[in-house]
Amino acid sequence: xxxxxxxxxxxxxxxxxxxxxxxxxxxxxxxxxxxxxxxxxxxxxxxxxxxxxxxxxxxxxxxxxxxxxxxxxxxxxxxxxxxxxxx
Numbered sequence: 667x668x669x670x671x672x673x674x675x676x677x678x679x680x681x682x683x684x685x686x687x688x689x690x691x692x693x694x695x696x697x698x699x700x701x702x703x704x705x706x707x708x709x710x711x712x713x714x715x716x717x718x719x720x721x722x723x724x725x726x727x728x729x730x731x732x733x734x735x736x737x738x739x740x741x742x743x744x745x746x747x748x749x750x751x752x753x
Contacts, residue, residue, distance in 0.1 A: 701737045701738075
């Protein structure tokens with residue numbers, strides 16, 4: 667089977683990430699993780715390197731005007747930017 671010109675199937679599943687973001691909210695947030703770790707969860711799962719993740723976090727902090735230091739302090743009660751982090 668082909669999708670957008672690329673072969674897809676069970677063995678090709680990880681090679682092509684889905685073209686959309688993934689939103690983790692409410693019950694899907696991990697209470698033991700910081701807000702930053704919850705926001706970057708899918709990016710880390712997809713294998714983004716630390717520099718790329720930090721660049722995206724910086725973009726989202728600027729976009730949302732959420733205090734960067736708060737991402738490390740707040741736990742899962744914070745949902746800021748999780749929809750966009752891995753998009």
